[in-house]
Each structure stands twice: as structure tokens, then as C-alpha cells.
Amino acid sequence: xxxxxxxxxxxxxxxxxxxxxxxxxxxxxxxxxxxxxxxxxxxxxxxxxxxxxxxxxxxxxxxxxxxxxxxxxxxxxxxxxxxxxxxxxxxxxxxxxxxxxxxxxxxxxxxxxxxxxxxxxxxxxxxxxxxxxxxxxxxxxxxxxxxxxxxxxxxxxxxxxxxxxxxxxxxxxxxxxxxxxxxxxxxxxxxxxxxxxxxxxxxxxxxxxxxxxxxxxxxxxxxxxxxxxxxxxxxxxxxxxxxxxxxxxxxxxxxxxxxxxxxxxxxxxxxxxxxxxxxxxxxxxxxxxxxxxxxxxxxxxxxxxxxxxxxxxxxxxxxxxxxxxxxxxxxxxxxxxxxxxxxxxxxxxxxxxxxxxxxxxxxxxxxxxxxxxxxxxxxxxxxxx
Amino acid sequence: xxxxxxxxxxxxxxxxxxxxxxxxxxxxxxxxxxxxxxxxxxxxxxxxxxxxxxxxxxxxxxxxxxxxxxxxxxxxxxxxxxxxxxxxxxxxxxxxxxxxxxxxxxxxxxxxxxxxxxxxxxxxxxxxxxxxxxxxxxxxxxxxxxxxxxxxxxxxxxxxxxxxxxxxxxxxxxxxxxxxxxxxxxxxxxxxxxxxxxxxxxxxxxxxxxxxxxxxxxxxxxxxxxxxxxxxxxxxxxxxxxxxxxxxxxxxxxxxxxxxxxxxxxxxxxxxxxxxxxxxxxxxxxxxxxxxxxxxxxxxxxxxxxxxxxxxxxxxxxxxxxxxxxxxxxxxxxxxxxxxxxxxxxxxxxxxxxxxxxxxxxxxxxxxxxxxxxxxxxxxxxxxx
Ligand SMILES: [Zn+2]
Ligand SMILES: [Zn+2]
Numbered sequence: 001x002x003x004x005x006x007x008x009x010x011x012x013x014x015x016x017x018x019x020x021x022x023x024x025x026x027x028x029x030x031x032x033x034x035x036x037x038x039x040x041x042x043x044x045x046x047x048x049x050x051x052x053x054x055x056x057x058x059x060x061x062x063x064x065x066x067x068x069x070x071x072x073x074x075x076x077x078x079x080x081x082x083x084x085x086x087x088x089x090x091x092x093x094x095x096x097x098x099x100x101x102x103x104x105x106x107x108x109x110x111x112x113x114x115x116x117x118x119x120x121x122x123x124x125x126x127x128x129x130x131x132x133x134x135x136x137x138x139x140x141x142x143x144x145x146x147x148x149x150x151x152x153x154x155x156x157x158x159x160x161x162x163x164x165x166x167x168x169x170x171x172x173x174x175x176x177x178x179x180x181x182x183x184x185x186x187x188x189x190x191x192x193x194x195x196x197x198x199x200x201x202x203x204x205x206x207x208x209x210x211x212x213x214x215x216x217x218x219x220x221x222x223x224x225x226x227x228x229x230x231x232x233x234x235x236x237x238x239x240x241x242x243x244x245x246x247x248x249x250x251x252x253x254x255x256x257x258x259x260x261x262x263x264x265x266x267x268x269x270x271x272x273x274x275x276x277x278x279x280x281x282x283x284x285x286x287x288x289x290x291x292x293x294x295x296x297x298x299x300x301x302x303x304x305x306x307x308x309x310x311x312x313x314x315x316x317x318x319x320x321x322x323x324x325x326x327x328x329x330x331x332x333x334x335x336x337x338x339x340x341x342x343x344x345x346x347x348x349x350x351x352x353x354x355x356x357x358x359x360x361x362x363x364x365x366x367x368x369x370x371x372x373x374x375x376x377x378x379x380x381x382x383x384x385x
Numbered sequence: 386x387x388x389x390x391x392x393x394x395x396x397x398x399x400x401x402x403x404x405x406x407x408x409x410x411x412x413x414x415x416x417x418x419x420x421x422x423x424x425x426x427x428x429x430x431x432x433x434x435x436x437x438x439x440x441x442x443x444x445x446x447x448x449x450x451x452x453x454x455x456x457x458x459x460x461x462x463x464x465x466x467x468x469x470x471x472x473x474x475x476x477x478x479x480x481x482x483x484x485x486x487x488x489x490x491x492x493x494x495x496x497x498x499x500x501x502x503x504x505x506x507x508x509x510x511x512x513x514x515x516x517x518x519x520x521x522x523x524x525x526x527x528x529x530x531x532x533x534x535x536x537x538x539x540x541x542x543x544x545x546x547x548x549x550x551x552x553x554x555x556x557x558x559x560x561x562x563x564x565x566x567x568x569x570x571x572x573x574x575x576x577x578x579x580x581x582x583x584x585x586x587x588x589x590x591x592x593x594x595x596x597x598x599x600x601x602x603x604x605x606x607x608x609x610x611x612x613x614x615x616x617x618x619x620x621x622x623x624x625x626x627x628x629x630x631x632x633x634x635x636x637x638x639x640x641x642x643x644x645x646x647x648x649x650x651x652x653x654x655x656x657x658x659x660x661x662x663x664x665x666x667x668x669x670x671x672x673x674x675x676x677x678x679x680x681x682x683x684x685x686x687x688x689x690x691x692x693x694x695x696x697x698x699x700x701x702x703x704x705x706x707x708x709x710x711x712x713x714x715x716x717x718x719x720x721x722x723x724x725x726x727x728x729x730x731x732x733x734x735x736x737x738x739x740x741x742x743x744x745x746x747x748x749x750x751x752x753x754x755x756x757x758x759x760x761x762x763x764x765x766x767x768x769x770x
Contacts, residue, residue: 006490009471012594014489020597023493025466081410081738081745086394096613098620103645104399105391108408184742194734203737209397211742212405228481235483260488314741337740349579350735352588353466355722356699357569357596360466 007364015261016224016232018216022263022359026367045122045198054199056119069170071132072139074115074204076173082110082207084176110207111176115139117200124189124200124308126298126379133291138165140204140315141279141287144183147175147206148280149321153328157280164284180206182214182319190310192339192347206320214316222329233331237271246365248372249296253282253289256297258365258372265348265361266304266368268297268336276332278317296376297336303375307344312337392749400646401609401617403601407648408738408745411752430507430583439584441504454555456517457524459500459589461558467495467592469561495592496561500524502585509574509585509693511683511764518676523550525570525589525700526664526672532560532568532591533665534706538713542665549669565591567599567704575695577724577732591705599701607714618716622656631750633757634681638667638674641682643750643757650733650746651689651753653682653721661717663702681761682721688760692729697722 010028012021053060056068062078089107093100117125117136125133142165145158152158187202188195210218224232237255240246248256248268259269270293276282282290301309318330339347341363354360395413397406438445441453447463474492478485502510502521510518527550530543537543572587573580595603609617622640625631633641633653644654655678661667667675686694703715724732726748739745 003476003488005472005474009474010467010493010495011474011490012493014491016487016489021594023466023592023596024490027468028464028466079413081408081413082395083412087390089390089394089396091388098624101609101613102401102617102621102624103388104401105396105409106399108395108397110395184738186737186741188737193736194732195736205738205742207408207742209406211408211738212744213740213742224486228486232487236487239483239487312736312740314737316741335741337736347579351578351580351697351722352571352573352699353569353590353596355598355697356571356701356720357590357592357598359597 007366012358013261015259016236017220017259017261018213019220020358022261022361023353023357024364025360025362026364028362047120047122049121049199052121052197052199054114054116054197054201055121067170069116069119071118071135071170072115072168073119073170074113074139074143074168074173077112077114077203080110080112081205082108082112084109084111084178106209108207108209109178110180110205112206113143113173113204115143115202115204117202121199124298124302125187125294126302126309127381128295130288130291130295133294134288135168136202137279137282137287137291139168140185141165141282142168143173143204144185144279144317144320146172147180147183147320149179152321153324154278154280154318157278161280176206178208179321181208181321182206182210184211184214184314186312186314188312190308192310193312195310210319214319217316218319218326218329221331222325225329231275231329231331233271233333234275237273246369248300248369249293249376251289251292253286254293256293258369260365262365262368263350263359263361264337264339265341265363266301266336266338266372267365268338268372270294270297270334270336272332277327277330278332279315281332294334299379300372300375301336301338303377303380304371305340305344306380307340309338309340311339392751397743398646400644401621402605402644402646403598404605406743407646408743409749410745410747411749413747432505432507434506434584437506437582437584439499439501439582439586440506452555454501454504456503456520456555457500457553458504458555459498459524459528459553459558462497462499462588465495465497466590467493467497469494469496469563491594493592493594494563495565495590497591498528498558498589500528500587500589502587506584509683509687510572510679511687511694512766513680515673515676515680518679519673520553521587522664522667522672522676524553526550526667527553528558528589529568529570529664529702529705531557532565532705534564537706538709539663539665539703542663546665561591563593564706566593566706567591567595569596569599569699571697571699573697575693577695578697580695595704599704602701603704603711603714606716607710610714616660616714616716618656618718619660622658631754633685633754634678634761636674636677638671639678641678643754645750647750647753648735648744648746649722649724650726650748651686651721651723651757652750653723653757655679655682655719655721657717661702662712662715663717664700666717679719684764685757685760686721686723688762688765689756690725690729691765692725694723694725696724 010025145161148158183206221232240257246257313336318327341348395410530546533543568591606617625642631642698721702717703712726733
């Protein structure tokens with residue numbers, strides 16, 4: 001079996017989802033460490049922090065106050081990376097003009113939301129049960145549905161979601177007047193990831209343009225479908241379920257793997273097993289199964305080094321405004337990119353060769369998956385209380 | 386002038402060198418900061434540290450001792466990311482077999498060196514004069530020349546370098562028997578970049594494969610040349626020199642700019658003004674001018690926030706083993722990727738949306754260039770001594 005050799009030799013692996021290579025150096029895990037260590041996060045947080053701009057009832061930077069919300073509460077980010085209204089920008093494009101070729105820009109508009117996961121300041125997804133995570137997924141689904149283009153191939157699914165999932169009792173956000181192209185839902189957790197607030201929350205950036213990463217994935221998935229007649233992630237989920245060595249956990253609807261091409265030490269990919277194009281394709285039962293998958297990943301992460309595990313995570317799915325072909329090429333999945341490497345205090349940096357050459361990892365995804373499979377027990381914090 | 390609008394509106398800019406887009410949010414620089422701050426690096430280092438594995442005379446991890454070297458001393462990294470000898474890996478590739486498509490790997494061999502910049506533990510490039518940096522560039526040039534393929538289009542230039550630049554008196558490294566494809570010279574500086582040793586040094590990774598980043602750049606530069614008959618970086622350097630607003634500094638041979646598509650707040654690109662394909666194309670005088678450019682960048686960086694400025698930097702040039710066409714498409718340049726944003730203690734993280742969506746920056750490259758133009762005086766530390 002030639003694959004076993006890869007446990008010992010330096011090699012490159014290909015990421016078919018975004019079309020790039022990375023370097024794997026499994027022999028290098030014995031290297032000593034003299035550099036920066038992250039401080040273990042021992043601080044016990046209060047369940048309500050009067051200074052937190054996300055806690056219920058508190059005032060935010062621009063003066064608005066949060067309601068006494070229960071779970072998943074969304075509001076427009078006071079410091080959005082994109083604006084809804086701005087001056088026009090229409091550069092004059094001249095054929096073969098050097099400035100038109102090398103100084104290309106395009107306007108980007110949109111709206112950014114913040115969405116809390118819980119009213120409790122000290123709660124994380126790892127602390128919550130699948131049933132407690134469900135309202136988050138329901139809110140994601142309703143926000144996605146309400147922002148979908150009226151001519152979208154999934155408009156019937158969107159209508160169904162808005163009819164059958166009860167409106168968020170804490171209030172909902174209306175979509176902007178101008179139709180936007182993509183909705184990026186992501187969570188950034190922990191000081192190691194530069195996150196400024198421990199209150200559990202995610203961000204939702206909706207933009208007039210399709211961002212690079214989902215754009216590259218869409219192109220790769222479309223090409224694969226055209227060449228092989230099957231979906232890339234359909235084939236991949238089936239193959240990984242058969243191989244087993246990179247599987248962390250699964251239920252009927254979702255497969256959790258450390259992907260073959262993982263860049264981050266304990267990177268995880270959650271893949272829908274059937275052709276789910278977007279959140280609004282999920283059935284009631286699948287939404288609960290998705291909550292279960294998120295619970296399993298985040299609890300295992302915290303158990304791995306017995307710490308509040310930092311990560312960035314996010315959903316990739318069909319654009320808000322897209323063609324029939326783009327919707328068909330989309331395959332719902334969630335990425336988790338965590339920086340920790342060997343303990344709560346040793347992190348990986350994507351620097352040096354990784355910036356100038358290509359990403360590089362030491363432990364193999366197979367070793368990472370084995371460790372995550374082995375730490376599925378009760379959340380380590382429960383027995384400390 | 387439509388470009389002025391970009392100071393105020395959110396927009397995307399295109400990086401023609403690697404073919405990707407990033408999001409620019411200039412209106413967002415007023416955002417408050419509650420997150421992690423980097424500790425200012427006030428510690429005064431000794432000029433010799435008996436525990437440093439890079440200081441002259443000291444013993445390294447695997448038992449070898451450093452000679453009493455003077456300047457640029459190179460040795461094989463004891464924990465190389467690639468190995469020279471390893472088991473063979475020849476996966477069976479089956480047409481339209483899912484595993485062959487989705488679990489692609491290729492063996493990677495090579496050799497990694499460490500190269501000191503100075504025998505003094507507490508010296509950085511910013512502290513050194515251009516004349517003191519010159520031996521580093523000479524050593525880079527000789528190592529590159531000695532590792533070049535015997536059939537390389539630049540073999541005459543390599544021979545000339547090995548004849549005319551005196552051999553490093555502290556000893557030289559012999560190339561491995563097997564011809565390698567690419568040599569990535571890079572520096573990783575500062576604890577914020579995960580660098581484990583403050584002793585000034587760079588790394589040189591030579592690999593049997595062309596890494597992603599120079600590979601993408603090569604593809605983009607080749608395409609531009611074919612379409613427009615001129616070199617991408619030739620056109621770009623000329624255009625930026627005319628525009629001026631992103632120029633930090635220049636001499637006859639090199640232009641230093643904050644590129645139009647910069648991802649990092651104070652990212653800098655050093656571009657050869659004439660068609661230099663690799664280090665060995667540089668004349669004696671151009672090598673000194675390159676040293677001068679490096680000195681200008683690193684001193685300005687340290688002056689900007691009056692701190693020992695962290696960064697990753699690296700050279701991109703012709704592969705060690707390449708075709709006539711690849712050598713012709715190559716255009717010598719150096720990237721500087723520094724993480725600091727607003728002060729010695731506030732850094733940018735490439736996380737969240739930047740991992741899931743696309744890179745995003747707040748201050749514009751034009752604003753960054755203006756600040757770097759303005760801090761070219763004497764190194765701030767000199768007047769503190
Ligand atoms: Zn994705
Ligand atoms: Zn480059």
C-alpha cells in the first residue's frame with residue numbers, strides 16, 4: 001500500500017477543492033520549540049459581562065442597545081467591512097492600457113451582521129447541546145433565505161424555510177434593497193485568532209461580489225462535475241467514508257474529516273453526504289444532525305488540549321444570487337481552521353516559507369484524525385466544575 | 386480622477402502577480418480595538434548568547450559546532466522540512482479512479498539551509514549598513530549559482546558569479562548530488578511571526594518541486610508576456626514610478642513600493658527595474674544597490690513604530706532548473722510581509738473572513754506608502770544609545 005509511505009517521507013498533497021498544493025513533512029514532528037507560546041486560557045468568565053457589547057441589554061459602540069434576547073440574536077455590524085451606500089466607482093478601462101491591466105479595482109458593497117450564539121457570555125458551541133445549537137442554524141437558514149435573490153433557483157426552498165421555521169422571537173434582520181451576491185457566515189474564536197470578544201458569536205458578511213475562496217471552490221467543483229459527471233465532494237465524502245483513516249465522526253447526514261489536503265494541524269471539513277446546495281436544502285432532521293456535527297467538532301477540539309480551542313470556521317454554499325449551474329455545482333460544507341499544534345500553548349504560524357513558497361504541515365491529517373477520534377468523551381470542563 | 390474615490394469606498398483590488406483579489410475597506414480604520422496586543426520588544430539582547438545555536442562557536446542541536454564565523458555563515462538545517470534521501474513513492478494512477486483524482490500526492494525532496502546575517506546576536510538588517518548587508522547578498526548569489534542546473538539558461542552567469550565573487554571565508558555549502566528545482570530564500574523575523582531565535586538569519590529551502598507561490602507568479606508573468614509582449618513587473622515598476630503615490634523609495638536599480646494589491650498593512654515589494662532574472666544577473670554595483678534597498682526597507686520598518694519590526698520576507702527569481710522560457714519569464718523581486726498594523730502592539734491577523742472569503746485590509750497601500758516614505762531618517766535606536 002503506497003499510502004503508508006507518506007507517514008515517513010516529505011511529500012506534497014493536492015487540494016482539489018481550491019486547486020493548490022501544500023508540503024507535508026511528517027518526519028519533522030520531533031523538532032524542538034524555542035519560540036512564542038500562547039498563554040493557556042484559564043480565566044473563568046462571568047455569564048454576564050456589563051462591558052460586553054454582545055451581552056443582552058448592553059449598549060453597543062454606536063449607541064444601540066441589545067434587547068434581552070434568548071439565543072441567536074442578529075444585528076448589523078457597527079464597523080462593517082463593506083458599506084451599502086457609497087460613491088460610484090467606474091474606472092475607464094482602456095484596451096491594453098497598462099494602468100487598466102495592473103491597477104484593477106472594482107467597487108464592493110454589502111452589509112455585515114453579528115450573530116450571537118447564546119445570551120450567556122461564557123458559553124461556547126462546545127458547551128452547548130445539539131438542541132441548543134439548533135436555533136443558531138435555524139437563524140442562519142432564515143437569514144440566508146431572506147437574502148436570496150427572487151430569481152434564485154432555490155427560491156422555493158427559501159420560501160419553505162421562511163414558512164416552516166418559526167421567526168426568531170428576538171427579532172429578525174431585513175435584507176438590504178440591493179440584491180447581494182454572496183453570504184459568508186464565519187466564526188472567529190479566541191485571542192489566538194485575534195478575536196476581540198469571548199462572547200459566543202459569528203459574523204455574516206454579505207457582499208456584492210463572490211469572494212476568492214468560494215469562487216475558487218466553485219470553479220474547481222464545476223470543472224470536476226463537467227469532467228466526471230459526479231460532484232467532487234460527493235465522491236470525496238464517499239471515498240473518505242470507505243477509507244476511514246481521516247474520518248473523525250459521522251452521522252447519517254454529515255461526514256467530519258481531517259481532509260487529505262489539510263493545512264492547519266487539526267483542520268476539519270464537515271461535508272453534507274447528499275447533495276445539499278445551501279442551508280435551505282436541509283430538512284428539519286438534517287439541521288439537527290448538522291448541529292450535532294458542530295457539537296462533536298467543537299467539543300473534541302476543546303478536549304484535545306483541555307483548553308478553549310481557538311479556530312476560524314465558516315460555511316460554503318450556493319451564492320445568494322446565482323445561475324442554475326452555479327447552484328447545481330454548490331455542495332454545502334463547513335471548514336474549521338484551528339491554529340493549535342501540540343498543546344494549548346504551542347501554535348502554528350502561517351509565515352515564512354508558507355507565505356513565500358507554499359503551506360507546510362508536520363503531523364499528517366491521518367494522525368490528526370486519529371487524535372480527534374479519540375477525544376470524543378464528555379467536555380473536559382464538566383468534570384472540573 | 387476616479388482613483389481618489391478608492392480612499393473612501395469599500396472595493397476589491399486585483400493582484401495580477403498571483404491572480405487573486407482582496408477586499409479593501411478604507412472607511413474602517415476608525416474601529417476600536419479590544420483584542421490581543423503584542424508586547425513591545427524592549428528587551429536588550431546581548432551581542433553573544435551562549436545558548437543561541439546560531440552564535441559563533443556554539444553547539445547546534447545535532448552536535449555540530451559553529452565556526453568563529455564573521456558574517457554570512459550557512460549550514461544545513463538540522464530539522465529540514467524536506468529530506469534528500471527517502472523511500473520512493475510512486476502511486477498507481479488509474480484513469481478516472483476517484484482516489485487517484487482526490488488523494489493526489491507527490492514526493493518532495495530537497496535540502497534546507499540556515500544562513501546567518503551577522504555574527505552578532507543582537508544585530509538586524511536594520512542595524513547594518515548596505516556594505517555590511519552586501520556579504521549576505523554575495524553568499525545568496527554564490528549558493529544560488531552553485532545549486533544551478535548544469536543545463537540552465539543562466540549557466541554562464543552562474544560561472545561568472547562563482548569566478549568573480551570571492552568564496553565565503555567562513556566556508557561554503559556544496560550542492561546535493563540530485564538536481565533540485567527551486568531555491569526559496571526567506572527570512573522570518575520576530576516572535577509575532579513565530580520565529581524562535583532573534584539571531585539575524587534567513588532560511589534557504591531548496592526543493593525538487595516548484596512551490597505554489599512562485600509557480601502562480603510564473604504562470605501569471607508568462608501569460609502577461611505572451612499577451613502584451615512586455616514583462617508584467619517591467620510594466621508595473623514603470624507605472625508605479627510614474628504614479629509615485631505607492632513608491633516608498635528607489636535607486637537606479639530597484640523600486641520599493643507598497644503594491645496596489647498589498648494584503649498586509651505595510652507590505653512592500655522590491656522590484657528590479659531592468660530584466661534581472663535571478664540573483665546571478667546582478668552586477669557588482671546592483672548587488673550593492675539591492676543591499677541599499679533592503680537597508681531602506683528594514684530601517685523604515687523599525688522607525689515606523691519605533692520597534693524591532695517583525696516580518697516574513699523572501700526572494701522570487703528563476704528556478705534552479707528551468708526552461709529558457711521560464712528563465713525569460715522570471716523577474717527578480719523581493720516581498721516583505723509584516724503583520725503590524727497601528728503600533729508595536731497591534732497586529733493584523735489573517736483569520737475569519739480572510740481564510741473563508743478573501744484577504745481584507747483597512748488602510749490603503751497609498752496611505753501605507755506615505756507613512757513609510759516619511760520615516761526614512763536615522764534608525765530610531767541610534768539616538769537612544
Ligand atoms: Zn469551502
Ligand atoms: Zn513573488
